[in-house]
Amino acid sequence: MTKQEILRGAGDLPDWPEQTLRGHALDGYRYTSSEFAEKEWSSLWTKVxxxxxxxxxxxxxxxxxxxxxxxxxxxxxxxxxxxxxxxxxxxxxxxxxxxxxxxxxxxxxxxxxxxxxxxxxxxxxxxxxxxxxxxxxxxxxxxxxxxxxxxxxxFIWVNMDPDCVSLREFLGPVWSEWSVYGIEKWKRYLARTTVLPVNWKVVMDNFNESYHVNTVHRPKGADVEKLRIHSGVDTSYTTSRFDMADEGHGRMIMLGGYAGPAIDKEGMVGEPLATILREWGLEPADFTGRGEATREALQQARRELGPDRGYGYFDDLCDSQLTDAYHYTLFPNFAVSLWVDGFHFLRARPHPTDPGKCLFDNWWYAPDPAGSEGPVRTTAGLVKRDAAVAHEVFDLGKQSMGLTIDQDISIFPAQQMGMRSRGYKGSYLSRQESRVSRLHEMVDDCIAGRQPWKQKN
Incomplete structure (x- = not known):
């Protein structure tokens, strides 16, 4: 069975509906104009x-x-x-x-x-x-x-619109997909906030596409870089699944648990996947030269051992959810990578006065089963399971937001500056950037008074 067939197989979650995109040029003024930001405020932020x-x-x-x-x-x-x-x-x-x-x-x-x-x-x-x-x-x-x-x-959700639909109606398929994890019982192990010199949509555009992954996040040669990138996730757009809900939210699924990306020249499984395999009773050496076999083996191990280790919700997950990277973007400003044992919380809030700035949060939640030991993996490294987690708020550059996120942030400011250039004539988007176009269509719909989550009722 090919990876494409695996991703579209019966073991995965139901398909989201197909969307017809109008296309969007992402004109620069959308990121720089105070007038446009005012329209967003009155018609979007106060309605969702x-x-x-x-x-x-x-x-x-x-x-x-x-x-x-x-x-x-x-x-x-x-x-x-x-x-x-x-x-x-x-x-x-x-x-x-x-x-x-x-x-x-x-x-x-x-x-x-x-x-x-x-x-x-x-x-x-x-x-x-x-x-x-x-x-x-x-x-x-x-x-x-x-x-x-x-x-x-x-989480606590609010809506400034007194005539809003219920949260469940607004979230659409996200509600049922998240409900099985028991996220309400998970604990926070990382909370970092800073102000970015970019419009909030620069941030959300980035998290609505995977086109940047193999450039912005490619290995640079440092050992720590290799450890991070060799996570067993297949980042190719040809094997990734891109979905868009009627309500405006997005979903991307990348196959995970493969040793293929983490195989060294001798055919050995690299880190951190090797350690993950050992944690679930699998010996990395047994997969030397056959990295494609680790995904199914890890799924079976988690299926068999998970409930006895306190991960009772594993029984409610499909095989794909036990290994693969599920990345959601919730309209308008929230993105999350939902792993079998981690919830990567990414949020961009508009600045109160400057369309060229936003508040940005990088948090991490994870389950804490009774009797669990060892550190928790976060985007900023390993964290002691019993450590008190303070909310760290700091000026940009004073502290790391986490390796992967720092790489994203390094790109943002120059893009914001480019949006002010008379030489920028608008975007030319690939199919894997369709969710970016969809985000901006949703913004325009809100400004025009159209709210798809209300129109469904």
Whole structure:
């Protein structure tokens, strides 16, 4: 059976529907224009479901998290009934932001300006001099501005559109495909955030195509580079699967677990695949000269040993999911590589004032089965399983975001500058860049008032 037949075989997930693309030139102004960014803000960012917080980081009623999206700040807070509500982070008195930290715990939110006190359910509990208001005591009349909020895969999602569809309708096929992993139980082992000197779409364009993989991420000769690239993933577009959902999301599947890319000149399996094979009871030397056999062998080993090692969800995965790289791009600004034992979280948030900048997050989540030992592999190297993970926020260049991501980031600024050039006449895209075109078609549709996730209903 050929690799193409394997990828399209019955063991994989159902096909996503075929999409007819209109084609897109990716004109430079889309990345540089303040006017275009304003259209995106009013018609896109305020109309879609956005992944913001993490439920497990708010275990107790009164725990809260705050995150920014463009010019808005959103506070998510655990309620006494264990549900989570989301509010705009703004006092209804004179517009002061209520909190400035990333997270905390509060019985009430006290405005730092005039000490108005807001309960965690958004109701107003106290104001100074309540008898001095011509309209009467504000308590009982005013509430914090609440926005739709749902929890899925352990993450908190919000939508600034009061007439939005449900999160499940918005996610489409992604909902069912992610549900089987039990991601809500996975823990965070890496969290790094920086500001990039590029428009958010430069980042998302990159994660919507694989055309750059064999150039930007090709081995440069250093040992660490060889260790990273020899992961057993077949990055060829001829054997990769590219899908686009009606709702605007994308999926790419690359065959994984092959020793072929990690075979040295003596025919031996290289790292890190050799270590992975040993972890699942397989001897790399047994596959000398036959690297194509490692994928199926690793699938069988994980199928047999996984549940007893605490990976009960392995029983709910198809064979492909046990080895292959599943890369999703969720419209508009979230990308994730979903591995059998890792969730690579990549998010680009628009800058509040400058279309030439964005906030960029590189996080890693992984399961932590009872009794598990050894470090966790992340995009920034091995991390101790019991290590406390702090959210690291730093200026670009002050710290590594992780080897692979650093390589991506090294390309971005020059592309942003090129988008300002009169010499750039628009893109000429390959088929494997179709999801890039689709992203921009979705942006245009939102600006025109068309939302495919609503039109399906």
């Amino acid at each position: 479901w956005l992944l913001l917080g993490r439920e497990e980081e708010m275990p107790t009623p009164g725990d809260w998290q705050q995150e920014e999206v463009g010019r808005e700040s959103i506070v998510m807070v655990r309620q006494t009934d264990r549900s989570i509500k989301a509010f705009y982070n703004v006092c209804q008195h004179r517009g002061q932001r209520l909190v400035s930290e990333e997270k905390g715990h509060a019985r009430r939110f006290i405005c730092p300006y005039h000490s108005w006190a807001w309960n965690t359910d958004g109701s107003l509990d106290f104001v100074q001099d309540p008898d001095d208001f011509p309209g009467g005591d504000p308590c009982g009349k005013l509430k914090l501005a609440e926005i739709p909020c749902e929890v899925f895969a352990g």
